[in-house]
Amino acid sequence: MECTTKDSADRRYSYRVLVAMTLYLVFLVPDVWIFRHYHPAAGLTWLLAILPALPIIGVLAATGLYLAEVKDEFRRAIMVQSMLWSIGATLAVTTVWGFLESFAQVRHIEWIWVFPVFCFFVPISSALVRWKYR
């Protein structure tokens, strides 16, 4: 995305993602602390576990809203294509890792890492897609 952007959809997206990521940290840090020092009751465990997942869902919702709101259809196409390539890369990488986990004693990849891995690939694929259209 260009640095000078007049499209309000871009600004709204950045703002929403920033808020979500802040909430994520706000929820996650006390969560981990509570689990380390206390043994919450069963029902509370669920709630505390889901809490940090909510901002992540917020980021996905913000992305969905961006795709719906952005007026520049070319930008939308780039975002869509980069997301598709990203999920492909994520699937391939986690599959390789899954096999290595069982047989090469690499660190267990927890499911919460799927989203960060996906996010890692998005800027890379986005750059590649834009380069293709240069």
Place this chain on the structure above:
Amino acid sequence: MGCKTNNPAVWRFTRRFIVLSLLYAVFSVLSTYGLLRWHSTGIVIWLLAVLPAIPIAMAVLLTGRYMREEKDDFQSAVLVQSLLGGIGATLVVTTVWGFLENYAHFRRLDILMLWPLYLVFVGISYGIVKARYR
């Protein structure tokens, strides 16, 4: 995609995708067998781990190629919406499950389930998208 379709691009894509999915299953079994029985070491472990990811990577490329070949804009749009829905659902579910796994002692799922899970969600999204356009 109805059962009756005179679109050759769709047929080619579907056929090849099914073949690749079968290859994935076969390679998965082969790799698991190989890794268990042969007590492989070093580079062989990595090669066997990468093997099942190859059909996945090819499926990703195949999807990209289909989208370039497909002349029917509507079919493209339906597929894209299905894939995006699949991505959103997968990322939400894996994140929530991941947190529940870590903090609420939910049962651990093999990360290798990610690819089939994604396909399931794409299928569900496809149904929803098609229903919306009925």
Place this chain on the structure above:
Amino acid sequence: MKNRLRVLRAEREWSQADLAERLEVSRQSVNAIETGKYDPSLPLAFKLARVFETTIEAIFSDEK
């Protein structure tokens, strides 16, 4: 898709950025359409036609 965007722009001495502003899209979008790497949607094609005060067929050609 082949198009005459560059010619039409030159006639009016518009840069890609100028055209982008009139169309309310990014300069990269204009470049992608101009180089034939991206086909605009129907609404955007109509916008282009209006901005250049001509028809879509006069701008774009789907001949191979």
